[in-house]
Amino acid sequence: MKHVLFATTALIATASVAAAEVKFSGYGRFGIGYQEDRSTDSNVSDTILVSRFRLNIDGDVETDTGVRFSARVRLQADEDSDTGEANSAGLNGARFSVIFGGLRVDAGNVSGAFDNSDLYFGNEPGLEEFLGQYSGVDYDFLEYSSTGAGSNAVFFQYAVGDLAFGASYDTDAINGADRWDVSATYIFDNYSATVIYGQTEAVAGGDKQDLIVLALGAELGDFSGTLFVGRDGDTPVNDFGEETDGTVYGASLAYSLGAATTITAAYGDGSAEGDTQQYGVGAIYDLGNGATLRGAVGREKVGRAGEAQTIADFGVQFNF
Structure with a gap:
């Protein structure tokens, strides 16, 4: 899942009114990625070198x-999957946080309620986590x-016991299309459930767009899995001109084979003719x-008019 962080303390300074610290964390990964018929450009190979270096500074x-009080910026460098060439590396926008007890408020470059939910993403096979139970979703939610x-936005979260509530608000002064979402998550024993709803206001006389998702999770011994169902409305058509509104659904799982090996799998699709279908299996050693x-291998098909493509990757990741 996407939101696991590995942090090490690099500097701790103390003062009479506060205890301060700066932390560095992140990961590196590199390997090979394959996408059948990756590009119509004959100079772009189906198989490319994939890589990423990510450094969080908190x-x-x-x-x-x-x-x-907390602030985060991130340094990241990775490849352009369309061309196989390296992307420009740089520093991202800052996120600021205030945390007290079960209350957290983020401002600036923030994640919304969907992006903050591990249950939304489930288990994502692959070095680049390129397969997901959410593949049928076409709604553009607030992401870090x-x-x-x-986005210069705000996110609120309040947790009490096994229950947590989240909400975000993103105002678009240029297009006038304000975006917001809310969530409720409950954990009981080895099970968890979340409901998330998001809406984007209409732009230039169009219809408002929205997405509602219910996701369930379970951890039973060596097995963990998620179920995912939702509905998006008034989302844009895909590149083939096919409608993308409708029900979305999927599932994911992970199974531990002893102390060192984990098998992962994911499936995602939707009822609309323009939705993206993904499925595949991966492994972690x-x-x-x-x-x-x-690494992982799977299949992806964009809309009913698209052709199914085989996608795969393999490599090493090291956290620090």
Whole structure:
């Protein structure tokens, strides 16, 4: 799942009114990626080198009253999957946070309720996590940007016991299409459930767009899995001019084969003729000390008019 962080403390400074720290965390990954008929450009190979370096820089301070203030920026460099060439590397937009007890408020380059949900993403096979139970979704929700400025938005979360509520608001002063979402998540024993709803206001006389999702999760011994169902409305047509409104659904699983090997799988689709279908299986082999071998193979088809393509990758990831 997408939101696991591995942090190490690089500097700790103390003062009379607060305890402050700067932390560095992230990962590196590299390997090969394959996409059948990747490009109509004969100079672009179906098989390319894939890579990513990600460094999170977090600054935190906690006051005497227990209020924590935090800020994050990210350095990232990776490849352009369309051309196989390296993307420009750079620093992204900052995210600022205030945390007190079960309340968290983020401002700036933030994730919305969908992007903050592990249950929404489920288990994603592949070194690049290129397969997902959410593949049929066509709604553009608020996401944290790793390489750009991101949206200047706010996100709220409040957790009490096993219940958590989230909400985000993103105002678009240029297009006048404000975007918001809300979520409720409940964890009971080894099971979890979340409901998320998001809406984008109409632009230039068009219809408002929305998405509602229900996702369920379970962890039973060596097995973990998720179920995903939702509906998106008034989303744009795909590149073939096919409608993308309708029901979306999917599932994912992970199964641990002993201490070192985990098998993952995911399936996603939708009822609309323009939805994207994905399915495939992957594996993770633990090399120890945060290093893993990862890979997957699957199929993807965009809309009823598209042709199914085989996609695959393999490589190493190391967390730090």
